[in-house]
Amino acid sequence: MRVQRIFRQFKHTAYRKIRQATIGDCLLKVLFVLSCSLITVVLIIQKYHSLSNFKKTLYYRYISDEPFFDGSPRNVEGLRVDWHDYALIAAETERHGPGEHGKPLKLRDPGDIKLNDKLYKENGYSAVVSDLIALNRSIPDIRHPQ
Numbered sequence: 001m002r003v004q005r006i007f008r009q010f011k012h013t014a015y016r017k018i019r020q021a022t023i024g025d026c027l028l029k030v031l032f033v034l035s036c037s038l039i040t041v042v043l044i045i046q047k048y049h050s051l052s053n054f055k056k057t058l059y060y061r062y063i064s065d066e067p068f069f070d071g072s073p074r075n076v077e078g079l080r081v082d083w084h085d086y087a088l089i090a091a092e093t094e095r096h097g098p099g100e101h102g103k104p105l106k107l108r109d110p111g112d113i114k115l116n117d118k119l120y121k122e123n124g125y126s127a128v129v130s131d132l133i134a135l136n137r138s139i140p141d142i143r144h145p146q
Helices: 002-062 086-093 110-123 127-132
Strands: none
Touching: 110 127
16 A cells, blocks of 8 residues: 555656646747747848838939930941951861861770770860860851841
8 A cells, every 4th residue: 555655646746747848948949039020020021121211222322413424325227336356266177287266086096095094084074085176176167147
């Protein structure tokens, strides 16, 4: 009988401790959620306040009675200007060499092929072909003729 009473008291005290712990945990969680929501609301209000000030700054910076540019209208007649350098285009079409106009370069010398394979394994690109192609090579003109 006495053993049952000890177990019963132990059971009740353990239940009270668990219950107090859960109430404390719940209270702590509620306080945490409330503080997070308060911080979120404050940050949102601050964001919109600073954004409205930014928009006002932009509005007052660009509003004026003057025209947007310097006041004189440009290209009223709608003239089209041809900016092509036809002499350079003709000179580019006359260029010949390895890799010009986007043409592929094939190595024919077995020594170059062997060296290219070795350098490709070391560096990850065709170093021999890269050395043969000019730095300022021309590329094909893909524009329409008009």
